Amino acid sequence: MKMIVDYELCEGHGExxxxxxxxxxxxxxxxxxxxxxxxxxxxxxxxxxxxVKICPIAALQLEG
Ligand code: SF4
Structure with missing residues (x-):
């Protein structure tokens, strides 16, 4: 599986x-x-x- 982070969206709350x-x-x-x-x-x-589920601004995606 591959984790994808949208660093533009991430607000750093750390969840x-x-x-x-x-x-x-x-x-x-x-x-x-x-x-x-x-x-x-x-x-x-x-x-x-x-x-992925807990990120409040949906900055994470999981592929595979
Ligand atoms: S939960 Fe989402 S917004 Fe918070 S640090 Fe992780 S990727 Fe960034």
Whole structure:
């Protein structure tokens, strides 16, 4: 699977980091998300789906 982040949309609230800490972290300024794994392992699918669902401005997309 592939995680896609729309950095233009991201407002840095960090919900995705809480939902999927192995896939996302916040940047040093705490303003934007940083994608740690563009192609997360299948074992992280539940976290990845949860992150996509929880992002309040739909900045995340999961392919595959
Ligand atoms: S939940 Fe959405 S808006 Fe918040 S940091 Fe993650 S991608 Fe950005």
């Amino acid at each position: 995705c980091v809480v939902a999927a800490p192995e896939i996302f972290e916040m940047d040093d300024a705490g303003e934007k998300v940083v994608l740690l794994q563009e192609n997360p392992d299948e074992s992280l699918r539940e976290q990845a789906v949860e992150a």
